[in-house]
Amino acid sequence: xxxxxxxxxxxxxxxxxxxxxxxxxxxxxxxxxxxxxxxxxxxxxxxxxxxxxxxxxxxxxxxxxxxxxxxxxxxxxxxxxxxxxxxxxxxxxxxxxxxxxxxxxxxxxxxxxxxxxxxxxxxxxxxxxxxxxxxxxxxxxxxxxxxxxxxxxxxxxxxxxxxxxxxxxxxxxxxxxxxxxxxxxxxxxxxxxxxxxxxxxxxxxxxxxxxxxxxxxxxxxxxxxxxxxxxxxxxxxxxxxxxxxxxxxxxxxxxxxxxxxxxxxxxxxxxx
Numbered sequence: 001x002x003x004x005x006x007x008x009x010x011x012x013x014x015x016x017x018x019x020x021x022x023x024x025x026x027x028x029x030x031x032x033x034x035x036x037x038x039x040x041x042x043x044x045x046x047x048x049x050x051x052x053x054x055x056x057x058x059x060x061x062x063x064x065x066x067x068x069x070x071x072x073x074x075x076x077x078x079x080x081x082x083x084x085x086x087x088x089x090x091x092x093x094x095x096x097x098x099x100x101x102x103x104x105x106x107x108x109x110x111x112x113x114x115x116x117x118x119x120x121x122x123x124x125x126x127x128x129x130x131x132x133x134x135x136x137x138x139x140x141x142x143x144x145x146x147x148x149x150x151x152x153x154x155x156x157x158x159x160x161x162x163x164x165x166x167x168x169x170x171x172x173x174x175x176x177x178x179x180x181x182x183x184x185x186x187x188x189x190x191x192x193x194x195x196x197x198x199x200x201x202x203x204x205x206x207x208x209x210x211x212x213x214x215x216x217x218x219x220x221x222x223x224x225x226x227x228x229x230x231x232x233x234x235x236x237x238x239x240x241x242x243x244x245x246x247x248x249x250x251x252x253x254x255x256x257x258x259x260x261x262x263x264x265x266x267x268x269x270x271x272x
Contacts, residue, residue, distance in 0.1 A: 022184060026191035036167070037192075040160040041200040047153030048204025048244045049211070054145050055236035056212030059229045061128055064220065065135075067227035068116040077113070084109045119223045126219055150243065157251035161193060165255040173264045182260035189259060193252035194245065201244025205237050 030037045071077055087106045094102050123130055129138045165172075175185065216224040 019187065022187045023191050026188050026195065029188070030192055030195055036160075036163075037196060040157065041196045041203075043156040043160055044153065044197060044200025044244055044248060045204040045207065047149060047156065047247075048201050048240050049208035051146065051149040051153070051243065052205050052208030052236060052240045053212040053215075054142060054149065055240070056209050056233060057216065058139075058142050059232035059236060060212070060216040060224055061123075063227045063229040063232070064119060064123075064223055065130075067223075068119050070227075072116050080109050080113055084113065115223075119220070122220055122223070150247065153244075154247050154251055157193075157248050158254070161189070161252045161255040162258075165189070165259050168259075169262070172259050172262055176262070176264040185260040186256045189252050189256035190249055193248045193256075197245040197248030198241075200248070201241045204244060205240050208240070209233065209237065 084106060087102050087109070091099065091102055091106065120130055129135045172185065213224075
């Protein structure tokens, strides 16, 4: 008795869609679920904006403190102090136009010498620490704020992605019935989160950074731009971008794994 031959028309292997196709489908899914995508993206925007505003404020304040310290230790500042003392000693012996010019110059020098003290006074009025011990405590508080912002972002993103999976049970079951592999579904969800993470992080960086710079400019005026921390602001933006993308993708790992592990019949039944 011979065994029946296997028909040659049966498939011999499963077709694996390329990553480019998964990226195209993920983009279309975001467009089809624009309202849900906007909710997830808005959560990312708020979290990254809060995070970047903290970093920008800290960088600007640190730069102003550094400017005040460097100004008081600079040779120009010491030269102005010597010139002020010399003019103050000579002023009583001068008369007429020469006396007026010396008095005007003395007033200008005093105004320039008082700039660091004026900045320190403005910081104290704004509740910003100025002593070394208070500055150390403030940095610890800033780290806690950063950690809290990251935690809020992660929890919010994870919750939104879980809701997205729950709403798409029938679609997931249909894809698996049509032969979609677990890896393809995982890539699909991770790519969707990547798109949302990039867009949300970029918008959050712009919003948070802009608000931080505006607040510092209103609070300290020209002092905010005496020594702009361009490098620190750039590093803050890069950190926020990586944090936004990383948190979004990390928050989508469990929902993506859960979606890939679902049996087609279970997915179809739950949605019905």
